[in-house]
Amino acid sequence: MHPAIQGLxxxxxxxxxxxxxxxxxxxxxxxxxxxxxxxxIARNIRRANMIRPWLFLFPALLALGLYLAYPVVETLRLSVTERVPGGGSEFVGLANYQQMLAEAKFWEALQNNFLWLLVVPAASTAFGLLAAQLTDRLAWGNIAKSLIFMPMAISFVGAAVIWKLVYDARPEGTDQIGVLNALYIYFGGDGPMQWLTIPFWNSFFLMMVLIWIQTGFAMVILSAALRGIPEETVEAAIVDGAGPFQIFFKIKVPQIMDTIVVVWTTITIVVLKVFDIVFAMTNGQWETQVLANYMYDKLFRANDWGVGSASAMVIMLLVLPILVWNVYNARREMR
Structure with missing residues (x-):
C-alpha cells in the first residue's frame, strides 16, 4: 500500500x-x-454527568498508562534484575546501580550532562531573549524571526549532520569544506583542526548545535512575553529618564521573569535527554559521552539491560524535579 494512502x-x-x-x-x-x-431520572442524570468526563479522559489515561507509566515501572523492574543463562531474569537488587557507579564512562557522561545543563539553557535563553528584543524593533523583524526559528524545523540528526560539515577537516593542503577550518586557516591558523576530537572543548562544539536549535524556541516564547508588557511601564521609565539598557534590564526583564524561567526549565529538560546530536557527531567518543548515549550503548550494544535501565532511571530522576516544579508553577499561576 502506498504510504500516502496508508496515512490517510x-x-x-x-x-x-x-x-x-x-x-x-x-x-x-x-x-x-x-x-x-x-x-x-434526576439521580440518573446526575450520576451520568459525574461519569461523563471520565469517558472523555479514558483514552488519554489509557495512552499515558500504556506509553508512560508502564515503561517507567518496567524500566525500574529491569534495573534491579539480570538475565540468566537459558532465558528469564533474576532479582539482583542494587547490583546494576553499583556496577554503573563503578564505571568511568558513567561519571564522564554525568559530568558532561551537567556541563550541558550549565551552558545550553543559559545561552539559548539569553540569545533568544536578545533576538526577541532586537527583532521587535526592526522593520524586517518578522523575516529575521523566521530565519532564527527555522532550525526548530530541522531534526536533531539533521542539525548534527549540518554542523558536522561545519566542523569538517580535510587533509592539509586541500580545500577545506568545513566553514570553521576554512576561517581558521584564512586568519592564520597552522592547519586544519579536528575540532570534535579536542577533549573538553569538543563538548562545547556539540552544544552549539542545540543552542542553534533552541534559540528559535526561546525567541518565540519570549517575544510573545515582551509584547505583553504594558506600554505604560515603559513610557513611565522613559519619562523618568531611563536609558535603553535600564528599561530592558530593570523594567522588561523583571516583568517576564516567570516566562524566562519556564523557557529555561523547558530547555533544561531537552538537555537532560540529549542523545541524537552526540550520537550522530561523535558517538560519545573523545570524552563527549552523555547519559542518554551511555544508556543506548548499554541497552543495544552491550546488551546489558540491567545497567542500561539503571542509567535510564538516573535520567528520569534528574528530569522529575524539574517537571514537578514546572507543574507547581503552572498551577500557581492559574490560581
Missing part, C-alpha cells in the same frame, strides 16, 4: 474511531447504564 486511512480510522467511541459510550451511558427516564 490511519487518519480516517483514527478520527472515526474517536468519534465512534465518544458517541457510543455516551449512548450506552445515557440509555443503558443511567437511562434518563423513570422515577429516578
Amino acid at each position: 486511512l490511519t487518519i480516517a480510522f483514527g478520527v472515526g474511531g474517536c468519534v465512534g467511541y465518544f458517541y457510543f459510550s455516551n449512548l450506552v451511558l445515557d440509555r443503558v447504564i443511567f437511562p434518563a427516564r423513570g422515577a429516578h
Whole structure:
C-alpha cells in the first residue's frame, strides 16, 4: 500500500474511531447504564454527568498508562534484575546501580550532562531573549524571526549532520569544506583542526548545535512575553529618564521573569535527554559521552539491560524535579 494512502486511512480510522467511541459510550451511558427516564431520572442524570468526563479522559489515561507509566515501572523492574543463562531474569537488587557507579564512562557522561545543563539553557535563553528584543524593533523583524526559528524545523540528526560539515577537516593542503577550518586557516591558523576530537572543548562544539536549535524556541516564547508588557511601564521609565539598557534590564526583564524561567526549565529538560546530536557527531567518543548515549550503548550494544535501565532511571530522576516544579508553577499561576 502506498504510504500516502496508508496515512490517510490511519487518519480516517483514527478520527472515526474517536468519534465512534465518544458517541457510543455516551449512548450506552445515557440509555443503558443511567437511562434518563423513570422515577429516578434526576439521580440518573446526575450520576451520568459525574461519569461523563471520565469517558472523555479514558483514552488519554489509557495512552499515558500504556506509553508512560508502564515503561517507567518496567524500566525500574529491569534495573534491579539480570538475565540468566537459558532465558528469564533474576532479582539482583542494587547490583546494576553499583556496577554503573563503578564505571568511568558513567561519571564522564554525568559530568558532561551537567556541563550541558550549565551552558545550553543559559545561552539559548539569553540569545533568544536578545533576538526577541532586537527583532521587535526592526522593520524586517518578522523575516529575521523566521530565519532564527527555522532550525526548530530541522531534526536533531539533521542539525548534527549540518554542523558536522561545519566542523569538517580535510587533509592539509586541500580545500577545506568545513566553514570553521576554512576561517581558521584564512586568519592564520597552522592547519586544519579536528575540532570534535579536542577533549573538553569538543563538548562545547556539540552544544552549539542545540543552542542553534533552541534559540528559535526561546525567541518565540519570549517575544510573545515582551509584547505583553504594558506600554505604560515603559513610557513611565522613559519619562523618568531611563536609558535603553535600564528599561530592558530593570523594567522588561523583571516583568517576564516567570516566562524566562519556564523557557529555561523547558530547555533544561531537552538537555537532560540529549542523545541524537552526540550520537550522530561523535558517538560519545573523545570524552563527549552523555547519559542518554551511555544508556543506548548499554541497552543495544552491550546488551546489558540491567545497567542500561539503571542509567535510564538516573535520567528520569534528574528530569522529575524539574517537571514537578514546572507543574507547581503552572498551577500557581492559574490560581
